[in-house]
Amino acid sequence: MTPKVIGLLGSPLPEGNTARLLARAVQGTKDAGCTVELVPVTSLDFQGCQEMFFCRDHETCILDDDMQQIYPKFVDMDGLILATPVMTMGIPGTLKAFMDRFQVFFMAKYLRNQSLISPDRKEKRAGLFICISGMDIPEVFVGAKLTTRAFFDIIDCQYRDELLINGMDTIRDIATRPELLDAAYKKGFAL
Numbered sequence: 001m002t003p004k005v006i007g008l009l010g011s012p013l014p015e016g017n018t019a020r021l022l023a024r025a026v027q028g029t030k031d032a033g034c035t036v037e038l039v040p041v042t043s044l045d046f047q048g049c050q051e052m053f054f055c056r057d058h059e060t061c062i063l064d065d066d067m068q069q070i071y072p073k074f075v076d077m078d079g080l081i082l083a084t085p086v087m088t089m090g091i092p093g094t095l096k097a098f099m100d101r102f103q104v105f106f107m108a109k110y111l112r113n114q115s116l117i118s119p120d121r122k123e124k125r126a127g128l129f130i131c132i133s134g135m136d137i138p139e140v141f142v143g144a145k146l147t148t149r150a151f152f153d154i155i156d157c158q159y160r161d162e163l164l165i166n167g168m169d170t171i172r173d174i175a176t177r178p179e180l181l182d183a184a185y186k187k188g189f190a191l
Helices: 017-031 067-076 093-100 103-111 142-154 178-190
Strands: 004-009 035-040 079-085 126-132 158-165
Touching: 004 017, 004 067, 017 035, 017 079, 017 126, 017 158, 017 178, 035 067, 067 103, 079 142, 093 142, 103 142, 126 142, 126 178, 142 158, 158 178
Parallel strands: 004 035, 004 079, 079 126, 126 158
Antiparallel strands: none
16 A cells, blocks of 8 residues: 655745755655645634534544544544744744644543554654754754644654754755755655
């Protein structure tokens, strides 16, 4: 069976540097024999979590929006490539709101003790985190990494690898750094 991977774009710029890095990682994943579905978060129509706790007892959310079609894809996937820029020492708000809507997975796993992912698939699900930052400071990725690790844990996807690129305000155009695009490709292939 062909492994299914989701390429999750957290950037509001569909043709920006983050999207180009994701595209290279996705190409690597495809070249390794996987099928990939791109999910640009900012193109989805969804609300933030309202903490209604309907998902405490159900495998879905009470809010009826695009997330209803997203949940089954995240159950069926074998891998995830999450690509995002850093914003205010964390991830963009729309991506964070998207992650917060995975309370459906959280409640199943931690409250009901009935993860939506079967035990035999948990260890096989792998994740790659690609993140860029304009700033070149030591702690710039800490918040984004913690949030991503928590999200991967909630959806039972192992945080396997990362590509963190700072100094993008100086680089400006990722196309001028082919070694970084090659690194994204190789990490996608390895996933």
